[in-house]
Amino acid sequence: MKVSVTIYxxxxxxxxxxxxxxIRQSGEEPIVIEYLKEPPTRERLVELLKAMGISARELLRQKGTPYEALGLGDPKWAEDELIGFMVEHPILINRPIVVTPKGARLCRPSEAVLEILPNPDIGDFTKEDGEVVARK
Structure with a gap:
């Protein structure tokens, strides 16, 4: 029986x-949510943050986003306000977020996904940049 794995x-x-x-090399075919096309609701984003055990600030993406233009580096912004910015501008949500029965993670670096996959034995895997991830 396959378990449910979701990737934002x-x-x-x-x-x-x-x-x-x-994820696919582990034998799972995940539910793929292209979050820029189908952004999570505020409620779902709050659920994901709680499941990952991180703050909204820790999930904020700076590179290639309106982070600077919006002044999000300023510590004045409360958690709820930062979530609001991510809902309004989904590009501010760092990625990928993966949810499995074993937990939820922001998978940066990508091999962090191995910690929550039902079957983390993917053999040897070569990333796009040529880096080899060996998993015994």
């Missing part, structure tokens, strides 16, 4: 593509 994915991101490939 951005196909333009190498880390996200590597994570998705590792």
């Amino acid at each position: 994915h951005n196909p333009a991101c190498g880390t996200s593509r590597n994570t998705l490939a590792m």
